[in-house]
Amino acid sequence: MSNTTSTSPAVPGAAGPSGPRADIGVIGGSGFYSFLEDVTEVSVETPYGPPSDSLFLGEVAGRQVAFLPRHGRDHHLPPHRINYRANLWALRSVGVRQVLGPCAVGGLRPEYGPGTLLVPDQFVDRTKSRAQSYFDGEPRPDGAVPNVVHVSPADPYCPTGRAVALTTARRHDWDAVDGGTLVVVEGPRFSTRAESRWHAAQGWSVVGMTGHPEAMLARELELCYTSLTLVTDLDAGTETGEGVSHQDVLEVFAANVDRLRTVLFDVVADLPATEDRACLCTKALGGWDPGFALP
Ligand SMILES: [Zn+2]
Numbered sequence: 104m105s106n107t108t109s110t111s112p113a114v115p116g117a118a119g120p121s122g123p124r125a126d127i128g129v130i131g132g133s134g135f136y137s138f139l140e141d142v143t144e145v146s147v148e149t150p151y152g153p154p155s156d157s158l159f160l161g162e163v164a165g166r167q168v169a170f171l172p173r174h175g176r177d178h179h180l181p182p183h184r185i186n187y188r189a190n191l192w193a194l195r196s197v198g199v200r201q202v203l204g205p206c207a208v209g210g211l212r213p214e215y216g217p218g219t220l221l222v223p224d225q226f227v228d229r230t231k232s233r234a235q236s237y238f239d240g241e242p243r244p245d246g247a248v249p250n251v252v253h254v255s256p257a258d259p260y261c262p263t264g265r266a267v268a269l270t271t272a273r274r275h276d277w278d279a280v281d282g283g284t285l286v287v288v289e290g291p292r293f294s295t296r297a298e299s300r301w302h303a304a305q306g307w308s309v310v311g312m313t314g315h316p317e318a319m320l321a322r323e324l325e326l327c328y329t330s331l332t333l334v335t336d337l338d339a340g341t342e343t344g345e346g347v348s349h350q351d352v353l354e355v356f357a358a359n360v361d362r363l364r365t366v367l368f369d370v371v372a373d374l375p376a377t378e379d380r381a382c383l384c385t386k387a388l389g390g391w392d393p394g395f396a397l398p
Contacts, residue, residue, distance in 0.1 A: 164372035182312035196398035209338035250394035264329030283308030299340030
C-alpha cells in the first residue's frame with residue numbers, strides 16, 4: 104500500500120470501552136482511508152476468528168470512522184473466504200452502529216454501464232458456502248450458545264442510510280440509481296452468459312460477490328447497513344464482447360474511487376448520530392434474547 108497516511112502500530116485487542124472508538128463503519132478497500140491523516144490501526148479479536156484485517160480508525164467530517172479492508176489490505180481474500188461474521192462483530196465491538204458497504208458490481212441492464220452508482224433496496228442470495236448467521240445453533244468457542252432467532256430481511260437496507268447516500272451522490276452530480284436488486288453470487292468466478300441472462304431476465308439490476316451475508320449479519324447485530332454499488336462492467340449476458348475481466352473491474356474501480364470516496368465521506372457527515380437513529384434496524388431482534396451479549 105503506497106500512501107501518505109501516518110498509521111500507528113496496531114493496538115492488539117484494543118476493542119472495548121477503553122480502546123479507540125468509532126460510530127460509523129466503512130467496509131471497502133484501502134483507497135477509502137489511505138488519504139486520511141492520523142489513522143489508528145486496531146486489531147480486534149472476535150468469537151468468530153479474525154476479521155479480514157485490522158480496523159483503521161480515523162476522523163471524517165468530525166465523525167469517528169472505522170475502515171475495514173474487506174479483502175484484507177493486500178487483497179488476498181476472495182469473496183467466499185471473507186469472515187463476514189468476524190468483520191461485522193469487530194466493527195460493532197469498537198462502537199460502530201451504522202455501516203456503509205461500497206462494492207464493485209456488474210451491471211445487468213445496458214443502461215447500468217461502468218461508472219453507474221446504484222443504491223440497492225433488495226438482494227437475492229445465490230451464495231453457497233458462507234456462514235450466514237450468528238444464530239446457526241453452533242456453540243461458540245467462548246461457550247455461548249446462540250438462541251434460535253429469525254431476523255427479517257424483507258427490507259434489508261437502512262432506509263435512512265439509503266436516503267442520505269442518494270441525496271449526497273446527486274449533490275455531487277452523480278445521478279445515482281434509487282433502488283434495484285443486487286444478486287450476490289458465490290464467486291470467485293464471474294457468471295456464464297446463461298447465468299447472466301437469467302439474472303437479467305428476473306429483473307435483477309446488478310451482480311456482485313460480497314453483498315451477502317454482509318447486510319444480513321449487520322441486521323442480526325442491529326446495525327444500520329447501506330450498500331453502495333459501483334458498476335465496473337456490463338455482465339457477460341448484457342454485452343457481446345469477451346465478458347468480464349478482473350483487469351476491467353480494477354481499472355474502472357480505480358477510475359471512480361476518488362469520486363466514490365468524496366461521496367462516501369459526505370454520507371458519513373450526514374448520517375444521524377447513533378442515539379438519533381429512528382429506523383427499525385435498531386430493533387431487528389425484536390427484543391429476542393440472542394443467547395450471547397452483543398459487543
Ligand atoms: Zn437504520
